[in-house]
Amino acid sequence: MWAFALKRAGATLVTLWAASVIIFAFIHVIPGDPIYVLLGDTATADQADRLRTELGLDEPIVLQYLQWAGRALSGDLGRSIFFQAPVAAVIADGAETSILLATMTMVWVVLIGVPIGTVAAMRHGTWLDQGLSGVAMLMASVPTFWVGLYLILIFAATLGWLPSSGYPSIFEGGLGNLRYLLLPSLTLAAPNAALILRLTRASMLDVAREDYVRTARAKGIRPWQVVTRHILRNALLTVVSAFGFTFAALMSEAVVTETVFALPGIGRLVVQSILRRDYPVIQGIILVIVVLYLVINLLVDLAYRFLDPRVELQ
Amino acid sequence: MSRASITLWLTPFLARPIALIGLGVLLAMVFAAAFAPWLAPYDPYAIEPMARLMPPDATHWFGTDQFGRDTLSRAIYSARMALLIGAGVVFFALATGIPVGVLSALFPRLGHVLMRIVDVLMAFPSLLLALGLIVILGPSVANSIIAIGAGYMTTTTRIIYGLTLRLRAETYVEAARSMGSGTGWLVFKHILPNLISPLLVQASFVFAFAQLGAASLDFLGLGAPPDIPSWGNMLAESRTFITRASWLLFFPGSLIVLTAFSLNLVGDALRDRLDPRFRDVFSGEG
Amino acid sequence: MSQTILQVDDLRTSFNVKRSGRKYRVQAVDGVSLSLVAGEVLGIVGESGCGKTTVGRSIVRLVKPDSGLIQFRGADVIGASGQALRDMRLNLRMVFQDPYASLNPRRSIGDSVAEAGDINKVFKSRADRAARIAETLSAVGLNPSFATRYPHELSGGQRQRAGIARAILPAPAVIIADEPVSALDVSVQAQVLNLMMDLREQLGLSMLFISHDIGVIGQISDRVAVMYMGRVVELADTRGILDRALHPYTQALMAAVPKPDPSQRIVGAVETGEPPSQFKRPTGCAYAARCPLVHSRCHAEVPALKPVAEGLRLAACHAL
Amino acid sequence: MLSVRDLTVSIGAEAAPVDIVSGISFDIGKGEILGLVGESGCGKSMTSLAVMGLLPQPGPRVRGGRIELAGADVTALQPWQRVEAGHGRIAMIFQEPMTSLNPVRRIGDQIAEAVRVHDGVSGTAALARARELLELVRIPDAALQLSAYPHQLSGGQRQRIMIAIALACRPQVLIADEPTTALDVTIQIQILGLLRDLCNRLDMSILFITHDMGVIAQLADRVAVMYGGRIVETADVGALFNEPRHHYTRGLMDCMPARNLGVRRLPTIPGQAPRPGAIRIGCVFAPRCAAVQDVCQTAAPPRLVVGQGHEALCAFPLQGGRPL
């Protein structure tokens, strides 16, 4: 298992390096300039030039990359141009929000997607199945921000049950602050739960056609035992391997959700940083997201290997 | 297409009234896009600041927006943008995904390298990729298409790669190779024809999700230039009026949902029509 | 003696396979030598996974052998290119086991049958092409109108006929038939076997006929090669094998064939042992683990295929 | 032990059903092996699944007839309902040993699961029984193999596991649907030997389904020949092979290569098997029959007794016969 993890880690590093080059190149073709964002509209040209030099933004790209990469190797992601603070600290703070949001969302996704998908599959072909699948498809077709805006309007502004926006850290306000993430995580979960629901249903139906399910039925065990012991576990193999995918989708949609709910997460941070051309932060965040993605995929693989004995841990 | 194959394609729809409705909605959309100038009661660009934010009534069925433009007319014209974005994204995703996916599957060494790059790109959240591209290229319809398409290029490539790997192992492909067929022959006579149906399904889903992607970009202010009528723009521009003029959010929002929903329904029906062998290739996908 | 049309010498082919995350090298074909005389049918039998198909695929260049020599009419096959290669491709043709999988569902029967001609540009005109397709379809007992049909409209037997039609257009010299009748029912199997024998006579074809069914092999072939784990363990004329197998493996194989005669029941009377693993190849004779005649030498030394007993028979066994 | 009467399995709409098995009847006595042979698609598997109560849902359904297990009517019951009703002593093994075992569960658990249902024991007792069963089907190192996963076993071993699972049901009747078709002849002969042995030792009845006449000849006591969804001939194995009376059976016998050694051309049955539901009146075999008469095209053939325990579904059987 360790050898496997090490090998994967090696491949991950190569991917990371490739990603870092892509990110860096990508970011520096973005037109625009962080200087005026810092100084405001009315700053004078020579004031801007001076600051640009002081921040080292007028050096050749390759040199900037090498410096950045060199420091990144030792764990230093540089300083944010905009915040004048270490990128790592800026990201770490945003990461708390985003990781909690992603986790809560995944919990919803699993809690909603898997059981309902299972029910739909078990009632395959009935109106219940069609209804559930239809609703799922509808959920997958709704723009996230639209859902978010209405949720805020209903549950925060009108009913006042939940906070409308923002998220104070649980380390400062206790676990109760998780209520701030309730609406955002539900918003974010809706389309993804729908996809997992449909995936669960589809793979349950696929597995239900397998010969070994027939074998199980022939033994005389009860239908629900057939489902729980034989169908579900095999069906979840497919579902689990889709989690990596879902995570990437989540990161995309989180950008919008965090903007709508004014959450201090890395999704909003990256959009804002792109808009203000805070290069070190963009680089850092994308790198972190890539790492997270790779880690999640690694976990998915490990889980897969754990669930499926055919894939042995070497 | 022969009559037989037309019926073959239609059966999944006939068997499912709801999919038929989806098809109907899409046809209506195409109709609206094609005949927008005749269908729209007003010029979608005409500004009438004295009649801004009027609620729906007999003259303006969908009300007017903050410029006093007719929401219904803009909604009708937006069908054009929806089709353009959808078709553009599908085209972009396929035009890049097919060559990369097919060639990677046929030439394993090249494929190894290309697919790793695709893997790296997949790690980038697609919306961020799109955002970055838009900021680089500047907001325009074409650039929205490229930016959203870039996200779907990777997934499409993966699917095509997977399908082609399977097709490559088919006995009939092997038979053709044993007769000395070149890559071109394989691709055009054996692989592409067999990719058509799964790609049609993939296309319908990409088409659907491109709508949502475009709406998100519009929401973030980085989509098509805001004067161009598109449902996403209409939503984004009017989102502050959620309490003041809710019709401005309701109509375009519903149209996005309806379109994406219909496309998903159609995609679903098409998928059921497909050879079950291809089922699980999609199961990683939305 | 008539002229050798296809000669295979010491052919070795291996694959990299991944099992449970570990890489293995499977020696699918491990030094096979064969020769096919013009007009003859050489049968190859053996257990599943013993390398029969791989021999066939190596000959038509679907896999690249590690080493060895393949000659068609005295010319090298493995290294051929250009016109020589095209020539060989038209002359060395394959019929596949699964009549369902071997035809592209999206191409008409006519297009599939004419494929070799299209690829190698042998048709003079559209009319010529249509004529050749019709002629070939008739030759395999299909109505020429089948040319415009699609595979899903055909029965299994008809598809296999189409598969054979594809192999014989334009006239090849050698057909490599990889279990062409295994997927068919007995009654259909008989029709297809008859067809192949007819074609052999009419067209003077030579055939490498691969099967795991001794009954079918006995019916169609002149000589038989018995393979075990990538090697030929016995090679003899068909009657010889059927009447008196020499190699212990051939004997076991023959003994295990269920005879369609209730009065000759063998069930419970034969012990055949477990099949070997593809991944752990034993040193020495691969059959040693199952062999009743095994002795110490068998574990140490790979037996060579050598002439034994009467006439032209060859076998690879230390005990003979 | 098992008695099937007029079993009809259909697909398609309720109003316009297509019969894929039409009105077949057979009995299997205690300790007897009944071979069911027929070409691909003639309805063998559908028959066996119907008998087991395992027809896939939605899809084919039993439209008529009666299935009795040791005198009890089990026609409409699924296996678990049979177990509940106390008629669960019937089991089945399938053609594909590779896919018929759950890949993610240990084989010990998979056997023990069946033991639990049928013996009402659990935990170690069930596992102990599972071990016994493995020994019964002659798996070496049975104790060790309990914790193996299916993919770690060879095809022959897996088919033995399938048999062990079936035996865990302490079946009076075992249905085997082409259990050896996917195996090499050398393994096939061992599995056949095992089945014969178990049948003798446990006094089990077996419905053995295959399309291989050789296998039938080696194993069955009696044989039913199926064609186009009907049983066209039933006989003791010796009688069937020596004196086939239905024209179809005769044709099958003749076209086997093993019976034609040295013959230049194999005899064949012209034409091809009908699609299910394609022939609704007359004899299903009429279009291919060498001895076809006008009446065969229009009237359903009678079931005639043609010898001791030997019946044929033919108006004009070889050597004649008399009505039932």
Place this chain on the structure above:
Amino acid sequence: AGTLREATIGEPPPLDVMVTTADVATAIGRHMFETLYAWDSSYKSQPLLADSERLEDGGKTIVIKLREGVQFHNGKEMTAKDVVASMERWGKFGARGKLLMASATSVEATGKYEVTLKLSSPNGAWKNLVSDVNGGLAIYPEEIASKATGQPIEQKDYVGTGPYKFKEWRPNRYVELEKFAGYKPRKEKGDGFAGARVANFDAIRFIPVPDVGTRVSGVQAGDYDYAEMISGDLYDTLSKDKSVQVQRTNAPIFGLFFMNSKEGILKDNYKLRRAIQTALDKSQALRVSFGSKDLWKAEGSIVPKDTPWYSTAGIDGYSPHDPKKAKEMAKEAGYTGQPIRLLVSTNYQAHYDQAAVFTRQLADAGINVQMNVVDWATLIKMRGQPEQWDIFVTHHSFFPDPILFTFLNASYAGWWDTAEIKALRAELVNSSDQAARKATWDKIQALIYEQVPVMKVGDAYTYDIASPKLKGLNPNGPAFWNVSNK
């Protein structure tokens, strides 16, 4: 008591108010940093850190007496040395420092509490220049100011004299200031930014909430106490909404459409520029971008009414909305339908709305405008490249002295630097006589309507919303001293 939570329109850049002119930074920074003078609610400069001043040498020497006993957040007392160091940095690196300090010959501490600034020529705007925090002369402790360069100072150096002091900055979350116990308010009553400043809250938290809808619902739901920059169309609704109170600012901002005077089709083509302005109906654009009639005014005078700088010179040309005449004028100007590139960003909805309306109106006059919509950072970069655009859109906040207007700065994009304006500019700066300066300004405004280096859209009054519990809101803009809970 307690914490006041304000929803800001975005994350602020570093709070070094001397170098940045970003509004968000100013709004936070003014609670920490103070200037020598400050504007009252009618935008007159009143002493804040200064006590009194004395002009000598015909206005060329300015002697400022400082308040005694003013404490920095670090406990040190503020003296003339700190002011001198701050002035020096401001002159060198401050965003608006050049305007005053370019003509400075010396700055000296002429006493513990006295600073003397010597200028080469008098500067009539000096008091206004040192009254604004935005890019202005905030007083930092000497040791910090003297070290500081053009780079924004670091957070640990956020040391000022204001009623609130810096507590922490959680990037992406909030900036928090806390009450400064050592603050001694002035005796005068608080008025605008001037007078006594009393910190009633223990802390203020500035939380970035970019989406305006979220800001509104946040205040309605009680998650924020105050939210700035709400869209005009919600004004009427929110005015009636019991769950919020609205606070309109007392000084307008105004949109500006800059013409490229350096390159392209509009360079020196005053006739065409006037044709463009003739085609426009600015009230339409204002209505679309600001909604409620209470929030905007189609005002041709560049400085609003009721101020000393109000002028009617040239304002006939402000918003004639005469497409026919515009067409003719354009034709005379030799215009034949060439595309005119309008650079605008969507970061400010109003910019975009106004551009869209104008584009439409110009199309009616046969003037072909092509909008190039980019994001703000791109716009700022592009507007520096004269070959990229013909018109770009921005806005200007109110300033009580025209000297600070960007269009008077020849190096500001647009580059209006004709001989005429050069002369008038010098006149405006180098005089300290108010009447003479007003006369110059009239001439400048007339010139603006003649040469059209820039078009003013109109006056817009932004408004903020607050929890109904708050009282004492500042009409000059968000400033939370003297604000308390009811």
